[in-house]
Amino acid sequence: MTDTLEQYAKAREALIAEDRRLRRDSSREPSEDELKADKVVRDIRAAEAVSVWGAEHPDIPHPFPGMEFLTGKSVIVKTEIFKILSKMPKGGLLHAHLDATVDVKCLLSLAYKHPALHIRVPDAVNATSVHTVLPEFKAFPKQAYSEVHELSQSPMQWVQLSKARDNFPADLGGAQGFDKWLTASMMINPSEAYGTHNTVAKIWQKFTNTFSVASCLTRYAPIFRDYVKEFLLTSIADGISYVEPRINFRHRFMDDVDGNECVPHREWLVMFDEVLKEVKEDLQKQGREAEFIGAKIIYTTLRFITPEELTWYTEDCIALKKEFPHLIAGFDLVGNENELKPLIDYLEPLLQFRERQKEEGVEIPFLFHAGETFGDGTEADMNMYDAILLGTKRIGHGKASQINGNLPRTGNCFGSVSNIVLVSSEVTGLVQLAEVARDSIKYSMLEPEEKQRALESWERQWAKFVKNVVA
Amino acid sequence: MTDTLEQYAKAREALIAEDRRLRRDSSREPSEDELKADKVVRDIRAAEAVSVWGAEHPDIPHPFPGMEFLTGKSVIVKTEIFKILSKMPKGGLLHAHLDATVDVKCLLSLAYKHPALHIRVPDAVNATSVHTVLPEFKAFPKQAYSEVHELSQSPMQWVQLSKARDNFPADLGGAQGFDKWLTASMMINPSEAYGTHNTVAKIWQKFTNTFSVASCLTRYAPIFRDYVKEFLLTSIADGISYVEPRINFRHRFMDDVDGNECVPHREWLVMFDEVLKEVKEDLQKQGREAEFIGAKIIYTTLRFITPEELTWYTEDCIALKKEFPHLIAGFDLVGNENELKPLIDYLEPLLQFRERQKEEGVEIPFLFHAGETFGDGTEADMNMYDAILLGTKRIGHGKASQINGNLPRTGNCFGSVSNIVLVSSEVTGLVQLAEVARDSIKYSMLEPEEKQRALESWERQWAKFVKNVVA
Incomplete structure (x- = not known):
């Protein structure tokens, strides 16, 4: 029996090695430092599998280590593993x-620097339409800057971006609400990606x-x-x-x-x-x-x-x-x-x-x-x-x-x-x-x-x- | 150019054929009837892709042909494709x-045939607990049939299955509610499979x-x-x-x-x-x-x-x-x-x-x-x-x-x-x-x-x- 068990152990090692080899060209031998660093990361991963992924996260249903990035982002970015990987030469x-x-927030802040930029919308912006109405942007020469100063009352009418922001209705959140709306129009959020837009046609x-x-x-x-x-x-x-x-x-x-x-x-x-x-x-x-x-x-x-x-x-x-x-x-x-x-x-x-x-x-x-x-x-x-x-x-x-x-x-x-x-x-x-x-x-x-x-x-x-x- | 296009078409055909061959041992040549039947099924599939899967189904979010069976069952079983496949020698x-x-409904009807079968529950069954409390069953010899006739008042107390059913509280749906509860305890429903229990640990x-x-x-x-x-x-x-x-x-x-x-x-x-x-x-x-x-x-x-x-x-x-x-x-x-x-x-x-x-x-x-x-x-x-x-x-x-x-x-x-x-x-x-x-x-x-x-x-x-x- 001992003989058989030993034979088995050898055959097993060989099979696993062969399978792993198929995955990657592993002709390169890792250095001692690499092996040590690899171990450090594996240990942190094992610890965080319990400390981070075993804990409850009120806003995240069913968290697990390999979960969709958008849903788990708030947890993922706080892990040690993520911090280490952020510094990795990629x-x-x-x-x-x-x-x-x-x-997107950075793109918006770039846009706000240009007084020439105007915005318009196909429909009036209100509490309902704000979730679906999509803005357009265009620059104008100084002499053609728009006289209209408010977006919500004037569909299809160009308004200077900064004015539209300053005068965005208070019930829609004012300037902050304006930023939020524009940000959302340029991003896919988790509930869209995995919920409401979870078919190929809809997400496209x-x-x-x-x-x-x-x-x-x-x-x-x-x-x-x-x-x-x-x-x-x-x-x-x-x-x-x-x-x-x-x-x-x-x-x-x-x-x-x-x-x-x-x-x-x-x-x-x-x-x-x-x-x-x-x-x-x-x-x-x-x-x-x-x-x-x-x-x-x-x-x-x-x-x-x-x-x-x-x-x-x-x-x-x-x-x-x-x-x-x-x-x-x-x-x-x-x-x-x-x-x-x-x-x-x-x-x-x-x-x-x-x-x-x-x-x-x-x-x-x-x-x-x-x-x-x-x-x-x-x-x-x-x-x-x-x-x-x-x-x-x-x-x-x-x-x-x-x-x-x-x-x-x-x-x-x-x-x-x-x-x-x-x-x-x-x-x-x-x-x-x-x-x-x-x-x-x-x-x-x-x-x-x-x-x-x-x-x-x-x-x-x-x-x-x-x-x-x-x- | 025509030459090149012809060469391309040939190379393409060969590549596709080679790839398809890798998938299955296709040494067997399909009969003429098989090819005809195959065509019939492909035509029905194409038609139903539009007529069934292109239509809205109020109870089914994001229907598509290859969707999870449990969620789409009510639609799937009505398709012509499904009807044909039901008759296929498998x-x-x-x-x-x-x-x-x-x-499960059939299993329950088999159980109801046996007066010896008793049921008990670890907690009182009420409107809240009915979704989680799990029943146990056991047969007893005639002389040991239970004297208790109602399940809801007597946790851990055996009750004859038929009596428990007949006397199931009206506010929990009576006999029908009893069947529903037992059925649910033995089945995985779509919202569990793809929603609340969608991790390996929970579904297990x-x-x-x-x-x-x-x-x-x-x-x-x-x-x-x-x-x-x-x-x-x-x-x-x-x-x-x-x-x-x-x-x-x-x-x-x-x-x-x-x-x-x-x-x-x-x-x-x-x-x-x-x-x-x-x-x-x-x-x-x-x-x-x-x-x-x-x-x-x-x-x-x-x-x-x-x-x-x-x-x-x-x-x-x-x-x-x-x-x-x-x-x-x-x-x-x-x-x-x-x-x-x-x-x-x-x-x-x-x-x-x-x-x-x-x-x-x-x-x-x-x-x-x-x-x-x-x-x-x-x-x-x-x-x-x-x-x-x-x-x-x-x-x-x-x-x-x-x-x-x-x-x-x-x-x-x-x-x-x-x-x-x-x-x-x-x-x-x-x-x-x-x-x-x-x-x-x-x-x-x-x-x-x-x-x-x-x-x-x-x-x-x-x-x-x-x-x-x-x-």
Whole structure:
């Protein structure tokens, strides 16, 4: 019996090791410090599983460690685990839609700085409509500032943003109520995400709304500049050393300071480039240049344009790549896959795009969204096949089918994801998160020598972080 | 360009075909009738996606085709798809816990037939406690029937079931309220499953409660007999031609007609065998013998017994297998994997069990539950490794890890599952469901020649069903 038990123990160890190996390329041996830090984090996780997740939280039904981030946020952000992870060097942020990267309150405070900005609503704002009515924003030249000073009495009438705020009805909460209303119109709250809007169609409608309200503001050139800066700075503060944001180029022009729709795409990139330089110079002055490698843009348009229209965008993308080769990382088409056009509809212009790149001597990899929503045999699922056949370098989401094989997949929001991954799996520890961070650099669209530099720099930051955790 | 498009179309077709092939062994070519029936079902599904699932259903928030069965039941059972699937020959039912197979209302009506049955409750039943208080049942010999005639006034006091029902307080709904209360105590309702009890720990507590109330009744020998018969008849009516129920043998005795706890396991099997014979004879008289091959029992005990106690059960199982070789299909241990003992705790008695089988010249395959709850590196997950190392022939659930590879997995309740599988995937059609049904016979514990006979019989039923769908 003892023999058999020993044999069993050996076979068991081998099977578990084999299974774990399948998950990750574990050719790398963790350092002693890494193992120690890993242990520290596992111990904290085990302690918090009881002290935090075993306790009652009056406002949160059914709290558990790997719960939905939005519902559990107030508890999650207070955990030691989350605090440690906030400081972790995270590598590259490969999946972010620029319009949704910056805190909404911060976006609003950027907007309040511009007296030229006006607001209007399609219906009168009152206690009932305030939950559903969506605002529009637009800048005007000084001589055209509106004479109307109150929003609630004048649907479809432009009002200066600051005046509308100052004169927002007291029964709707005054200026604070105004902030709250605008914030809600640009955010998805937990009860919407998991309650009232918990179907793909409904949450996409809400997504579309929040994007359309927020992008009204981010398409105002003076805000765009501040917004990009805020995005870069908060990413760096979160331990991210490289970003590859998707920018939506569907609108051909941004509004200039006076609200004229006349700022073309190349100006967007000029602004982006200037802000990027500013941020890097500031870091250099502080001796922190190792923390941030840089940023590249994924050129994005939306899945509802016609195949003919797409050709305008692919040509535009080629022209931008030629002028800003260091800034354009790739090309993508986004939007609700269940409602909008499947990739196959764009086959001809996409193949042409590839040909045209050869003619122009540029290379713009596809980095397609595909299989974002669960499905099996649906169009979202078919998009996976087409993304692969078109040679996509990465898949955005890629949940639908099992076909994606060895293609790197990216999801949104490293900050909360690394927390969920860590707390909901007993297998995952710091060592595994480090591999994910390394992968995020490996699968970035950095040039080979940039990538090498980014990896080396990350390894140094990581070693420092690990030492801190142990201490 | 045309050339390229043609090449693309070919590559696409090949990729999709390859991916679909990975899903199922599709060496079998569907017949012309099967293809026609498949088309009929796909057309109905597409029509009902609009007519049923596109409509508003006042009582059902967010209806969609693949929704949770309990919430959507009232709509699902009215669909044409569901009606067609109800008649489909489904092959074997390989995952069923006997205590939870028969409709609760039917179980109650079986109980009401026995004047010997008494009921008691730990607390007074009133408008508040009625939602939580759990009843116990027990039979008594005639001379010991209780003198108390009302339940609500006498906690812990036995009352005849029929009297308790007749005298149930009017403000709690009288006899109907009594039925409702007992039914609720043995069922999980949708708001519990997806709302108030939506964590693993809470739903398991509710599971345990419903099982303990129901098994109070099913462990009364006169009911057990009727219950097994009802289980077999409803399975046959559902198009199931073979069943492999798990019976919980944890209690060493059932109660006899007078409530004496004295009916040993071998008597349970005698009763089961007698009922099985009755049912088969009845079918033969009706010329329907081809519809039902038979039944075998998976011997089951619970994961909270000690390893020493397990040896009593494995010896008991061997003795039963020797006396009823045709009835014992395998061995399993069940219960909440997150709370109870992992398989590894039972390693020694389980290995001994295998040795003892060799000595006694019997073969009792392991058919373990493992990885029933989602997890990663948890004990539920480790159970998967041990189930595999112990040579389990099938995995019950097996959701936790990716390790299960090619082992056949079984889930509960074919009736609703085949509906969900069909309506939530555009890939799945009748042809794919037929493969699942064939697999259910292939992976059953039938003897080779029984299996052959079951398959041939199933193919005949299937051909008939397909013809009916086409017509």
